[in-house]
Each structure stands twice: as structure tokens, then as C-alpha cells.
Amino acid sequence: MQFSIKKNISEKDNVAVILNKTSNLPNGLLNQDETTYVKSALKNQKNTWIEVNQYARKVFLFQPDYKKEENQLNEAMRKAGASLGSLLNTQKIKTVALEESSLNRYLAEGLALGNYQYLRYFSKKNKKENTLNKVQWVGASKKLIDELNAVSSAVYLSRDLVNTPVWDLNATQLANSAVKAGKEFGFDVEVFDKKKIEALKMGGLLAVNKGSIDPPTFIIMEHKPKNAKNKKPIVLVGKGVVYDTGGLSLKPSTSMDEMKSDMGGSAAVIGTMSAAAKENLPLHIIGLVPATDNRPGGNAVTPGDVITISDGTTVEVMNTDAEGRLILADALHYAKKYSPEMVIDLATLTGAAVMAIGRYGIVAMGTAPDKAFSKLSKSGEEVYERIVRFPFWEEYDELLKSPIADLKNIGTREGGAITAGKFLANFTDYPYIHLDIAGPAFINATDGYLQKGGTGVGVRLLYNFLKNY
Numbered sequence: 001m002q003f004s005i006k007k008n009i010s011e012k013d014n015v016a017v018i019l020n021k022t023s024n025l026p027n028g029l030l031n032q033d034e035t036t037y038v039k040s041a042l043k044n045q046k047n048t049w050i051e052v053n054q055y056a057r058k059v060f061l062f063q064p065d066y067k068k069e070e071n072q073l074n075e076a077m078r079k080a081g082a083s084l085g086s087l088l089n090t091q092k093i094k095t096v097a098l099e100e101s102s103l104n105r106y107l108a109e110g111l112a113l114g115n116y117q118y119l120r121y122f123s124k125k126n127k128k129e130n131t132l133n134k135v136q137w138v139g140a141s142k143k144l145i146d147e148l149n150a151v152s153s154a155v156y157l158s159r160d161l162v163n164t165p166v167w168d169l170n171a172t173q174l175a176n177s178a179v180k181a182g183k184e185f186g187f188d189v190e191v192f193d194k195k196k197i198e199a200l201k202m203g204g205l206l207a208v209n210k211g212s213i214d215p216p217t218f219i220i221m222e223h224k225p226k227n228a229k230n231k232k233p234i235v236l237v238g239k240g241v242v243y244d245t246g247g248l249s250l251k252p253s254t255s256m257d258e259m260k261s262d263m264g265g266s267a268a269v270i271g272t273m274s275a276a277a278k279e280n281l282p283l284h285i286i287g288l289v290p291a292t293d294n295r296p297g298g299n300a301v302t303p304g305d306v307i308t309i310s311d312g313t314t315v316e317v318m319n320t321d322a323e324g325r326l327i328l329a330d331a332l333h334y335a336k337k338y339s340p341e342m343v344i345d346l347a348t349l350t351g352a353a354v355m356a357i358g359r360y361g362i363v364a365m366g367t368a369p370d371k372a373f374s375k376l377s378k379s380g381e382e383v384y385e386r387i388v389r390f391p392f393w394e395e396y397d398e399l400l401k402s403p404i405a406d407l408k409n410i411g412t413r414e415g416g417a418i419t420a421g422k423f424l425a426n427f428t429d430y431p432y433i434h435l436d437i438a439g440p441a442f443i444n445a446t447d448g449y450l451q452k453g454g455t456g457v458g459v460r461l462l463y464n465f466l467k468n469y
Contacts, residue, residue, distance in 0.1 A: 001115050001152070003108060003145050006136035009097050013136070016049075016060045016084055018077070018101040023063055026099060030059065047076070049084055058093070060084060064103065074106040075384040079448035081110020089115075089130045096132070100139035105148070111135055112152035113456075114449035118163045150185075150278035151463055155456035157181060158271030162261050162442060162454025166243035171209075171291035174242055174263065175217040178270050178289065182221060187277035192218035200310055200334070202290070204326035207307040207317070209292040211247055211300025218331070221270070221287035223277045228284040232341035234469070236462065237331045238269030239324045239347035240291030247320030248296045249303060261454060262324070264441030265346035266291060268458030275463045283466055286338060290327040294320070306405045309333065311427060314405040322409045324349050325423050332427040342368055342431045344376075345424065346458045352416030353436040359443060361386040362457070365421045368431040376433065379464040385440070385457055396422045 009015050017026060023042055025035055034052050041050045042063055052059040062080050064073060084107070088096055098104045115132055119125035137145065161169065161177060169177070175191040182189035194215040197205055202218065209216040219240070224233075244262040245251060251259070266289040273287045301307065305317045307326070311333040315326065324347050335343050353363040362380065364373065364387045373389055380387040399411030399419050407426060411419030421434040440457040443450060 001112055001133055001135065003112070003135050003137055003140070003148055005140050005142065005145060006097050006138050009099065009138060012056050013097040014057045014059075014088075014093055014095060015097045015099055016107070017062070017099040018103050018107060019061060019063045021066045025061075047080075049080070049087055051087070058091075060087065071381045071384065074103070074382075077103045077106035078110030078113070078384070081107040082114025082449035085111045085114045085130075085132055088132045092131045094131050095134040095136065097136040098138060104137060104140065105144060108135060108137060108148055109152070110449045112148065113155060114451070116156055116159060116451050118160060118451075118453060120164070147279055151275045151460060154185070154271040154275035154278070154463070155459045157274055158267040158456035158459050159451070159454040161267040161270065162264050162456070165260050166293060169242055169260070170214045170293060171217045171240065171242055172215065174240055174266065174289070174291050175219050178219045178221060181270055181274050185274040185278045186280075187221055187223040187273050190220040192220070201308070202310045202330035203308040204310070204315070204328075204330045205290045205292060207301045207305070208241070208247070208294050208323045208327050211295040211297045212293045213297065214293060216290070216292040218334075219266075219287070219289040219291060221273045223273060223281070223283070223285045225280055225282055227282045229282050230284050230341055233284040233286045233338050234466070235286045235288060235335045235338055235340040235343040236269045236272060237288045237328060237335060237343060237345035238266035239263065239328055239345070239349065240266035240289040241294055241324055241327065242291060243293040243295075244321070244323065245295050247294050247323060248300050249319045249321040250296055251321060258442055261442035262348050263291070264348045264437055264454065264457070267454065267456070268346045268437070268462070271456060271459035272462040272466070275459060276466055279467075281466055283469060285466065286340075288331045288335060290331045292327065294323045309427065313407060313426065316402040316405040316408040318408045319410050322420070325409060325420055328424055329427045332424060336429055340430050342372060342433070343428065344433045344435060344462070346435045346437055348438040348441050349436045350417045350420050350438055352420070354439040356417060357388050357439060359439040361388045362440065362461070363388055363390055363417050363436040364433060365390045365392045365418060366433040367392065367425060367428065368433045372431065372433065375468065376461075376465050379461055379468065383460040383464050385461040390418050390421070392418070392421065392425070
């Protein structure tokens with residue numbers, strides 16, 4: 001779907017109208033009988049689109065609940081956008097114009113994100129494609145249109161990556177996807193192969209990869225404009241476990257069928273790099289993705305093995321299903337070479353995060369200043385990818401002590417999301433934020449503009465955070 005600017009709405013344009021607080025109807029849009037019908041409908045219909053068929057075109061009207069808090073109102077408009085898109089597609093409508101409104105940016109965002117489809121494996125996908133492909137927007141600026149197109153395209157990319165099965169997206173193919181995105185959106189990409197990874201002694205990544213017949217990759221992405229405001233880069237790190245069986249600590253089958261989504265963190269980083277580069281944000285940003293699948297084959301790492309991370313830290317592997325933190329450890333250590341201003345990682349890391357807050361938010365923790373967390377939380381509220389900050393007390397470190405190595409890779413059942421973050425912090429020496437996106441990265445039923453499957457969570461959050469950095 002593409003957005004464009006429209007100067008005036010004609011009598012043949014399908015049009016969507018967001019009514020103001022007093023429900024005043026735009027002049028000349030409806031005749032007297034239509035106006036009477038709409039006013040009556042507004043009294044009985046809440047949170048739904050009112051449709052007027054004028055034969056030459058259709059008019060859709062929506063009355064928001066202006067009593068909601070600002071961010072909740074904006075989110076309601078995104079969902080209204082998704083429901084409008086569904087209505088238009090059901091009626092095989094291809095284009096719609098948006099009458100001028102300050103809430104259109106959220107309505108348009110919901111239209112775009114809700115119109116996403118993943119049709120790659122349907123034999124007759126042309127028969128399933130949504131008809132809506134063009135939205136014209138009265139009163140929009142070119143800057144706003146360009147940004148919406150860029151960010152929604154980046155979210156689409158992230159969702160596509162998450163939704164693609166491992167047969168078509170192993171570690172090498174994920175790296176190839178990053179290279180392709182770099183060419184399309186305008187950022188640099190370098191990919192380390194297994195030989196280079198071995199030379200760097202990335203023991204966490206190599207250990208997780210031992211059960212696979214496919215080699216690992218390590219992806220480095222960079223956006224460095226000439227007008228970058230930061231002297232030290234901001235580094236984004238994404239967990240790239242393209243499929244997670246749990247390794248020898250094998251998951252039950254009912255917990256494995258969604259595990260193509262275990263690279264949701266890497267998809268978010270690739271998507272964020274794409275949006276930031278396309279919009280040419282004036283920041284030096286680096287993205288790092290360690291990638292492999294986690295399988296129980298070959299010489300798979302076993303519970304009780306001791307591995308060595310690239311910084312020399314030894315880790316007793318108590319559970320091979322706690323593999324994401326092992327590959328992230330190497331990436332977080334590698335980030336030190338950039339002397340970064342801040343590092344943010346995203347990972348579908350723990351079931352504990354899901355149990356704590358469900359799919360309605362992102363668990364966050366780390367060592368970065370409170371100001372950074374506050375800005376990230378503000379961005380989370382604005383895009384409705386909300387942040388819940390967990391404590392990072394030193395007592396949790398005690399739970400990761402091993403009798404035979406420097407660390408063990410899991411703690412106790414209690415505080416599992418926090419001990420995972422504390423494990424990762426051992427490999428940092430810079431301001432650090434850990435985001436556990438296990439809950440919202442993949443959903444089992446469509447919810448408004450979030451389609452069933454990969455949600456692309458993290459892309460809009462980090463783009464907003466970086467834009468306002």
C-alpha cells in the first residue's frame with residue numbers, strides 16, 4: 001500500500017472522515033437525508049464506521065472517543081484504520097481518500113499495518129490479495145507521507161522475516177535478507193561466515209550451532225550519515241535464532257510450532273535499520289545479528305557442557321533451550337569495539353517475560369541511565385509498544401554462579417526474565433538496555449492492525465526512539 005498527498009476530494013472519491021469532538025459533518029459531503037441518517041446512527045453505534053452509499057462513491061465516518069487519554073485515543077485510531085481497511089477490502093475497494101484531520105496519521109498507520117498480508121505459500125495468492133492499495137490524504141505533508149511509507153515498509157519486512165519458515169530462512173538466508181534490505185533502504189552490510197566467527201572465537205554462537213548442519217552467520221549493519229549528531233554509535237543487537245527446537249533440552253511439540261519466530265529480535269533490528277536509513281536519521285547506528293538455528297543433531301551442546309564466550313568468560317550450559325543469551329553474549333562483547341554511546345538488544349528471550357506481562361508489552365531492564373529508559377518508555381507509549389521496566393538488582397547475579405565455571409546460563413525459576421538480562425549484562429561495559437519481546441513478537445490471532453503471526457514489534461518503537469534521540 002502506498003500513501004500520497006491529495007489536494008481536494010472529488011465527488012467520485014471514496015472518502016473516510018474522522019468527526020470532530022462536536023460531531024460536526026463536513027460541509028457539502030452529505031445531503032439532508034444522509035445527514036439525518038448519520039446523526040441517528042451516531043447515537044446508537046459506538047467505535048464503528050458509519051457507511052453512506054452515494055452510488056458514485058462511498059463515505060465512511062467515524063466518531064472517536066475523545067475522552068480517552070492521548071496515547072489511547074491514537075491507538076484507538078490505529079485500530080479504526082485497520083477496521084476501515086477490512087471494510088474496504090471486503091467491498092473490493094482499491095482507493096480511499098482521507099478528509100483532513102489531526103488524527104489521520106494514526107488512522108493511516110492502522111490502515112497500512114492492518115493491510116499487511118503474508119501470502120508467499122498460497123498457490124493462488126492473487127485471489128487472496130487485498131484490493132486496497134492506495135490511500136490519498138488531504139492536508140498531509142510530504143515528510144509525513146514519506147515517513148509513513150518508510151516505517152510501514154520496514155514493519156512489513158520485519159513481519160515477513162518472522163513469518164518465513166526456517167526451510168526458507170536459515171542463518172545464511174537471513175544474512176542475505178539483510179544484504180538485500182541494505183541495498184533497498186540504503187545502509188551498509190557485512191556478513192561474517194563460520195570461518196570468521198571461529199577466528200573471533202565466538203564460543204556462544206558456535207556452541208548453539210553445533211547441532212545444526214547449516215552454518216552460523218554474524219551480520220553487521222551500519223547507517224552513518226555525514227550529519228550524524230552522535231560521535232559514538234548507538235548499537236542495536238538482535239537475537240537471530242532462526243528456529244529453536246530447544247536443542248537437547250527439547251521443547252514439547254506444542255511449544256515448538258511457533259519457533260520460527262525466535263529471530264524476532266533480529267527482524268526488528270533489520271527493520272529498524274531499514275526505516276532509519278530510508279528516512280536518513282542523523283545518527284550513527286550499527287546493527288548486530290548473531291544467527292543460527294538451535295537443533296539437537298550432530299555434536300549438539302549438552303546440558304553440563306562448559307563453553308567459552310569470545311571475551312574469555314566460561315559458561316556452564318545447564319539448559320540448551322536458554323541458547324539466545326549465549327549467542328547474544330558474543331554480539332554484546334563484539335559491540336565493545338565500537339565504544340558505543342548505548343547498546344539496545346531485542347530478543348524473544350524468555351517465557352518468564354510472557355508469564356509476567358503477557359503479550360501486551362515489552363520487558364525492559366539494564367544499566368543505561370534513567371533518562372534513556374524514560375525516553376524509550378515515552379516512545380513505547382506513543383507507538384503503543386509499551387515498556388515495563390524490571391529491577392536489575394545485584395542479588396540476581398548470585399543465581400547465575402556456577403561451581404565449575406564463571407557463570408551458568410540459567411538461574412532459578414523465579415525472576416527468569418531478569419536473570420537472563422543479568423547474564424547478558426556480564427558481557428557489556430557500556431550503557432545497556434535489554435528488551436525481552438517474547439510476548440508481543442508473534443501472536444495467534446489478529447488484533448486490530450496486528451496480524452496473526454509476526455507483528456514486527458520493536459521497529460516502530462526503536463525508530464521513534466531514535467528519531468527523538
